[in-house]
Amino acid sequence: MPLIKAFAQASTSPLSLTLLLASRCLAAVEGGRSLTEALGKVPSANRSAVQAVTLYAMRHWGRARAWRAMTLKKPTGQPWVDSLIALSLLLLDVAVAPESSSTDAPRYTPHTLVTQAVDAAREGRAKPVLPGLLNAILRRFQREHRQFLDNIKTDPVARWGYPLWWQKQLQADYPHDWQSILAVSCFAPRLVLRVNTRLTDVAEVLHEFSEAGVTAVHLGESAIAVTQTGSVDQLPGYTEGWWSVQDLGAQRAATLLAPKSGERVLDACAAPGGKTAHLLELAPITLTALDQDPDRLIRVGDTLSRLRLVHSGVTLKAVDARNLEQWWDGKPFDAILADLPCTASGVVRRHPDIAWLRRVADLPKTVTQQAKILDALWQTLAPGGRLLMVTCSVFLQEGEQQAVNFLSRHPDARRLPAPGHLLPKASLGDEPGQDGFFYGLFERAVL
Ligand SMILES: C[S@@+](CC[C@H](N)C(=O)[O-])C[C@H]1O[C@@H](n2cnc3c(N)ncnc32)[C@H](O)[C@@H]1O
Known part of the structure; x- marks a missing residue:
């Protein structure tokens, strides 16, 4: 019914x-x-x-x-x-x-x-x-x-609240940390926001929140943690586009890719647009954002509108990133964000249903899909350009192993410093917590 x-x-x-x-x-x-x-x-x-x-x-x-x-x-x-x-x-x-x-x-x-x-x-x-x-x-x-x-x-x-295959996978990947990784999903995450530095700054947002009686603390860079009492759109500055909801771990993506003024940047798996917006907040760039799901891509447009980030240099396309002939004009990108589809095993504290929805067969499927997207995107990167591979997964196959396999297929790829697997942390006491991510950064050699 x-x-x-x-x-x-x-x-x-x-x-x-x-x-x-x-x-x-x-x-x-x-x-x-x-x-x-x-x-x-x-x-x-x-x-x-x-x-x-x-x-x-x-x-x-x-x-x-x-x-x-x-x-x-x-x-x-x-x-x-x-x-x-x-x-x-x-x-x-x-x-x-x-x-x-x-x-x-x-x-x-x-x-x-x-x-x-x-x-x-x-x-x-x-x-x-x-x-x-x-x-x-x-x-x-x-x-x-x-x-x-x-x-x-x-x-x-x-005991752990996850299917057995999931637990075994984590035990194999993290013989020492698997229990603490499993335990994070028992704790609800704290609300973390990213301040839109194109429109305002952290001090001003903290001031407005304090005036409204909302408790918030600065976590570093543009991140603030808020003690939430109701719906987020009721917090000061939502309509004005002063901030976005974004996990602390997710806020690393745009800063790691570090877009520079005037660069041609590709966000290949963009929806719902959290990282797209962050890239645009960091520098005046020309940006192409793709997502194969047209409905989800609409959310990217909505996000950018609310944050006042829409300009003539921003293009959104509902396409499969692997089909270059459908969307690529042949001009190489200086920087690419590849926030790949994955099992989302790193965000179970936010979406605890994920552990029950995924099946053991999903993991090899996403790994294959990710490799195909990475290989296609690599062709569009300028020599000397950089590609940031991101997954919100803790499984090594969707992170470190994927990165190592990618390097073995592409001799012109060199690894740059990046955090690798960021393990999820629970929000406890003063610890704001964060979701689990993988970050791998590659530079294309100038031959
Ligand atoms: C992890 S989410 C991206 C999250 C987004 N970057 C953000 O920060 O809000 C992965 C996205 O990739 C999209 N996707 C999956 N396969 C794709 C493909 N082959 N080409 C383009 N987009 C794809 C999915 O529709 C999904 O929206």
Whole structure:
């Protein structure tokens, strides 16, 4: 049933409605759709409550699935009810033992949670036996909580909240750091902004935020961390284009490519345009931005308009970067940003659903796709020019190994200093945290 319809039919009880809508979103993710897409279908009045619950659920989905498997012998035939069971078990765990739950955990009393979850099942028109079944499952979980906790102690999927293949890949890539890399997704990221230095500066933005009672701290260069209290577009300077939301790790890209005044720059995988805008903020350049997804490319145009960065030297093209004959005029670029499509394994703290959406077969597919894009782009780079390879992945195949293989295919490529794999860090205390990225910088030899 579409979410809108579910909303219209649901009662006015906020928690049962939140649980119902959240369960439908989680069922969409279990069916292969992204959480962002599913949340986009939730009525805006309910979205932030549903988002909070579903993000928490996705961060701890390993446990939720394990407990569901212990209580439900076979699927109910209504995927959203299966998701409601898993979600309710997870939230009941918090309700029963709030002291051992993370600070972002949604907190209800056990009684409220059980009755509202059962109401959600009824309001969503679960099959007649299912509200009673859910009630029985939750009562048993509450009675036998200690046992349920003990039963998942040796289950790595429940312990770490990632599919097993993902964990094995990280163990192989990072024999020492894999546990800390996995742990970051349990913590919600802090809001980090990049100040648009074409229009303003860090001091002015901090002043405006302070006047508005918003707590913000400077993190270095153009980055500030904000203690968020509501929707970002309500913060001072959003409409004026004074800043963009951009993770600290992502802010390294444009500064590493370091565009210079008058250069011809290519942003080959540009959408939604965060790094495109940053390149334009750093220097007056001629810029071509490509993306193969026309809908996503529209967002690049919107971003540049809001940030007042559109000028006659900016060209946007909805094309596949590999098909040079479709878009390249034969004039070489001085600098290329190749922010490649990848598994996005470095941004799971922002998008915890990614770990559950990806399949083991996705990794070799993206690796092949990345190599093809890099090889095509290399032909468009001027001798003496530089290409920055970026992925938001922690897997070595999508980073260091890809870079090494690229160098072996291109004898005219020389590696320049760049951070390589930036490992993700959790936002804890004063530590702003960052997503995981790979940065490899190459220069084309002048022959
Ligand atoms: C990691 S995202 C880019 C993020 C963007 N640079 C930013 O900072 O906002 C990768 C983008 O590459 C695009 N893409 C994937 N394959 C492509 C191809 N062959 N040619 C052009 N764009 C491609 C995807 O549509 C996606 O928007």
